[in-house]
Amino acid sequence: MYTTAQYSFFVKNLLDWFDQHGRHSLPWQKSPTPYRIWVSEIMLQQTQAATVIPYFERFMEAFPKLQTLAEATLDDVLAHWSGLGYYARGRNLHKAAQRCMQEHDGQLPVSPQQLQDLPGIGRSTANAIAAQAFGLPVAILDGNVKRVMCRLHGIEGWPGKAAVERRLWELAQAHMPTERVADYTQAIMDLGATLCTRRRPDCQRCPVHHECQALAQGLHDQLPTPRPKKVLPTRKRWWLKLEDNAGRLLLTQRPASGLWGGLWCLPEFDSEDDLLIQTMALGCQSTPKALTTIRHSFSHYHLHAEVMLVKGYQAGAIMDASSRWLSPKQATKLGLPTPVRTVLERP
DNA sequence: AATGCGGGGCG
DNA sequence: CGCCCAGCATT
Numbered sequence: 266m267y268t269t270a271q272y273s274f275f276v277k278n279l280l281d282w283f284d285q286h287g288r289h290s291l292p293w294q295k296s297p298t299p300y301r302i303w304v305s306e307i308m309l310q311q312t313q314a315a316t317v318i319p320y321f322e323r324f325m326e327a328f329p330k331l332q333t334l335a336e337a338t339l340d341d342v343l344a345h346w347s348g349l350g351y352y353a354r355g356r357n358l359h360k361a362a363q364r365c366m367q368e369h370d371g372q373l374p375v376s377p378q379q380l381q382d383l384p385g386i387g388r389s390t391a392n393a394i395a396a397q398a399f400g401l402p403v404a405i406l407d408g409n410v411k412r413v414m415c416r417l418h419g420i421e422g423w424p425g426k427a428a429v430e431r432r433l434w435e436l437a438q439a440h441m442p443t444e445r446v447a448d449y450t451q452a453i454m455d456l457g458a459t460l461c462t463r464r465r466p467d468c469q470r471c472p473v474h475h476e477c478q479a480l481a482q483g484l485h486d487q488l489p490t491p492r493p494k495k496v497l498p499t500r501k502r503w504w505l506k507l508e509d510n511a512g513r514l515l516l517t518q519r520p521a522s523g524l525w526g527g528l529w530c531l532p533e534f535d536s537e538d539d540l541l542i543q544t545m546a547l548g549c550q551s552t553p554k555a556l557t558t559i560r561h562s563f564s565h566y567h568l569h570a571e572v573m574l575v576k577g578y579q580a581g582a583i584m585d586a587s588s589r590w591l592s593p594k595q596a597t598k599l600g601l602p603t604p605v606r607t608v609l610e611r612p
Numbered sequence: 613a614a615t616g617c618g619g620g621g622c623g
Numbered sequence: 624c625g626c627c628c629a630g631c632a633t634t
Contacts, residue, residue: 310619311630350630354620387620408618425618427624463617464633492616
């Protein structure tokens with residue numbers, strides 16, 4: 266029915282470590298009913314165990330059974346959720362309890378698929394409940410397990426990518442034993458939470474470090490591959506390098522706010538047509554010629570500026586508060602067309 | 613203060 | 624697939 270490993274060295278080492286170092290007296294571990302495990306899993310989705318414990322105790326006192334929860338008012342449920350945050354999950358918990366009353370004879374369903382159909386329960390949480398409450402050998406894949414699998418098997422690529430995530434599910438399931446299913450589930454989460462941490466994992470103490478591919482390759486602090494930075498949009502602009510017949514260069518000052526605020530720069534246009542029209546309006550005789558492309562990257566976009574060159578400009582009448590003629594010597598010195606803070610010399 | 617993360621849900 | 628939620632840990 267499910268693909269599982271034989272009782273591997275991995276599982277033996279992990280469970281031996283868990284027996285010695287794992288947590289065994291969490292409130293939901295004693296009398297681990299499906300309902301208690303479910304509530305704990307939802308609470309643990311968002312908060313560390315130490316914080317969850319008092320909330321869990323109070324919640325169980327107020328709503329000791331699934332039926333109690335289903336019959337409570339939403340306000341009462343949310344009041345007991347108060348302080349945990351993520352209230353949508355409290356609402357989902359309440360709604361799911363009512364659905365269990367209507368659709369599953371007042372019980373949580375056993376099958377992972379039916380669990381997953383309840384609000385607030387995705388694939389990993391469904392399997393966490395099925396494994397810990399019903400002993401089904403179905404793997405979880407939360408952030409902890411993803412990290413462990415990425416490192417153990419040297420998986421590269423961002424786990425949010427579908428292909429990577431599919432592979433991680435396969436690996437997680439392949440490690441799942443058929444015995445001590447609940448302990449194994451708790452153990453692999455504990456490993457990720459306490460030793461195989463996101464930063465500076467404690468490989469020395471790891472019970473499976475001898476079979477960790479990431480450690481062997483020195484990649485243990487580079488895996489899992491972080492989410493790619495959002496691809497930045499590229500903005501195309503046209504810059505005019507206008508030289509007059511004395512070799513002087515026209516600069517304009519950018520608006521005080523915004524990108525390169527107040528800096529002096531070649532005149533910038535949103536399109537090549539704009540540039541050509543404006544150039545003609547200045548009385549230029551020759552057609553601007555593509556000189557080079559400037560590439561700049563900012564935090565929020567890439568800029569490609571096409572520099573268009575006009576030489577021998579004769580009209581010479583351009584002068585307003587935001588434009589300057591720069592002497593040939595200055596222009597060379599500043600290494601234009603990079604924007605500059607000040608223009609050294611008044612015309 | 614800023615950044616990155618993570619489980620589920622939705623379009 | 625990408626985006627969103629909204630709170631936390633980490634730096």
